[in-house]
Amino acid sequence: MDDLPKRADRLSAPEILNIFEILCKEYPDAKIALSYRNPLELLVATILSAQCTDERVNKVTGSLFKKYPTVESYAQASLTELEEAIKSTGFFRNKARNIKACCELILERFGGRIPQTMDELITLPGVARKTANIVLSNAFAIVEGIAVDTHVRRLAYRLGFTTENDPNKIERDLMNVIPKKYWFNLSYVLIDHGRKICKARAPGCKRCVVRRLCPSSLDAGGKLKAQSLKLKVVF
Numbered sequence: 001m002d003d004l005p006k007r008a009d010r011l012s013a014p015e016i017l018n019i020f021e022i023l024c025k026e027y028p029d030a031k032i033a034l035s036y037r038n039p040l041e042l043l044v045a046t047i048l049s050a051q052c053t054d055e056r057v058n059k060v061t062g063s064l065f066k067k068y069p070t071v072e073s074y075a076q077a078s079l080t081e082l083e084e085a086i087k088s089t090g091f092f093r094n095k096a097r098n099i100k101a102c103c104e105l106i107l108e109r110f111g112g113r114i115p116q117t118m119d120e121l122i123t124l125p126g127v128a129r130k131t132a133n134i135v136l137s138n139a140f141a142i143v144e145g146i147a148v149d150t151h152v153r154r155l156a157y158r159l160g161f162t163t164e165n166d167p168n169k170i171e172r173d174l175m176n177v178i179p180k181k182y183w184f185n186l187s188y189v190l191i192d193h194g195r196k197i198c199k200a201r202a203p204g205c206k207r208c209v210v211r212r213l214c215p216s217s218l219d220a221g222g223k224l225k226a227q228s229l230k231l232k233v234v235f
Ligand code: SF4
Pocket: 158, 159, 197, 198, 199, 203, 204, 205, 206, 208, 209, 210, 211, 212, 214, 215, 216, 217, 218
């Protein structure tokens, strides 16, 4: 993940909501890209998605979910076999260890059911607020926060929605300014914009629908337009 410096200014709440509404119109069908059929599959897919594309995760989970259909099957899995099955998602040793330990704990403490609160979910190995938010909102329609992944982090920063670079602080900033009814959608709208236009290395400012409002917008010569905000752009 790129190392974002702390910035001094952020946009006002009305400015942030204006940008968000424009992006919502641009991406009306924004939604999770991971394939899953139940809370367990979503939990596992989300753990696998760390430092990996959703496309790659979906390729791996096609056969993984057949081989390991239940919490028990992961808890009893051979670590070596599980590592092999998820190898192409990267960081596979850690991920396999976390998935197995996670399912052992779900059996031990939660009777084999995926917990449905933030406080419980984040006690599981490999599960922080981002994963918990994704599982709660998509699998149980419970919205306790905003999932901040690498795209949300980059976009929230570039768009001036936050002054922070730590995901938990970014989430807090966003929750303070965006009404709760939009929390679920916010992540997927920002992720779509990040994937299609505001890419990590080469933001497509010229094609961007919010270029006139974005404090990090670059002009044709690649220079910052909003000099008055004294924002440092990181690509
Ligand atoms: S104007 Fe550029 S930096 Fe701002 S959101 Fe659009 S693509 Fe990203």
